[in-house]
Amino acid sequence: MSAIPPVTLEHIRRVPKVLLHDHLDGSLRPETVAELADATGYRGLPTTDVGELGRWFREAADSGSLVSYLETFAHTCGVMQTEDALVRVAAECAEDLADDGVVYAEVRYAPELFVERGLTLDAVVEAVQEGFAQGERRAAERGKFIRTGTLLCAMRQHAxxxxxxEIAVRYRDTGVVGFDIAGPEAGFPPTRNLDAFEYLRTNNAHFTIHAGEAFGLASIWEAIQHCGAERLGHGVRIVDDIKSDPDGTAHLGPLASYVRDRRIPLEICPSSNVQTGAAASIADHPIGLLARLHFRVTVNTDNRLMSGCTVSSEFAALADAFGYGWADLQWFTINAMKSAFLDFDLRLALINNVIKPGYAPLLA
Structure with a gap:
């Protein structure tokens, strides 16, 4: 009987993983940013040296401020204003995730950010869907399986x-699996968009809401109780409603209890949370407490370019900080698959036929 391998980055890459919170415009390869800038005539990059550019994105994102963090997207969005660029970025996104062992991913983006050169919102969506289809095919040709779905974001500071x-509902049979609102939380509560959430509920459509990242419990409460969010994008500030005794005994407040009791998934992005100041470090991240208390915790990347991370590297960092083993990583993965905006039969098939068999040799 072979020995069970240690929980290292190299071995983590080989097991199946599920990603629910990843931004398309935060996932570009540095070389793609530089090449698209040259091809489209975008002149705003801080540097065209690929190595320096990758470092610049990570360092600029390490500001401790969500507002400053979001400013880095001016450059990625700046080079994604043509159909060809959108197809390429989406295809490469699918390939990169497949190479990291991700078997199902929901990748989100805001169509309204890619219309500066005349593309219609529908053209943006169709280009991205074509890109993901291409990426899935190219990954399959290399023996890598991945299934992707997209979430359409509305920017909460816009209208x-x-x-x-409506576009998310219109394209839900062609790979768009849900809706989200993104952008700065402070000053732009989710209740500004109640009409959209009512429309989605009426049309039996799925949606998540960015809440509880830079802003506190009020943001989470509104997202759930007023808007009806099925999942919480980040949701990490739910920890503010949990009090711990010196001996480690935790006492959940009414909102935290509700979130846990209802199994509302938390789309937690550890490295991004450290960059934006939502957590002091990975070791101090509330995910440790939330996982111990059996919240529906999922592990995500948010923006792989800005954080210089992958799902595998996030798992590795958490394993190092909290001593997680293979059973814990399988738990995070199944949590995510259960929470996906995918048909029940497909979720179950991926859990039973892909995820559990992938971890089974590691749990003996």
Missing amino acids: RAQEIA
């Missing part, structure tokens, strides 16, 4: 949520 929600 197009209803319009984007």
Whole structure:
């Protein structure tokens, strides 16, 4: 009987993983940013040296401020204003995730951010869907399996949520699996978009809401109780409703209890949370407490370019910080698959036929 391998980055890459919170415009390869800037005539990059550019994105994102973190997207969005660029970025995204062992991914983006050169919102969606289809095929040709779904975001500081929600419903049979609102939380509560959420519920459509990242419990409460969010994008500030005794005994407040009791998934992005100041470090991240208390915790990347991370590297960092083993990583993965905006039969098939068999040799 062969020995069970240690939980290292190299071995983590080989097991199946599920990703629910990843931004398309935060996932570009540095070389793609540089090449698309040259091809499209975008002149705003801080440097065209690929190595320096990758470092610049990571360092600029290490600001401790969500607002400053979001400013880095001016450059990625700046080079994603053509159909060809969108197809390429989406295809490479699928390939990169497949190479990291991700078997199912939901990748989100805001169509309204890619219309500066005249593309329609529908053209943006169709280009991205074509890109993901290409990426899935290219991954399959190399023996890598991945299934992707997209989430359409509306920017919470703008006023197009209803319009984007309608597009999400219109394209839900062609790979768009849900809706989200993104952007700065402070000053832009989710209740500004109640009409969009009511429309989505009426049309039996799935949606998640960025809440509880830079802003606190009020953001989470509104997202769930007023808007009806099925999942929480980040949701890490739910820890503010948990009090711990010196001996480690935890006492959940009413909102934290509700979130846990209802099994509302938390789309937690550890490295990103450290960059934006939502957590002091990986070792101090609330995910340790939330996982111990059996919240529906999922592990995500948020923006792989800005954080210089992958799902595998996030797992490795958590394993190092909290001593997680293979059973814990399988638990995070199944949590995510259970929480996906995918048909029940497909979720069950991926859990039973892909995820559990992938971890089984590691749990003996």
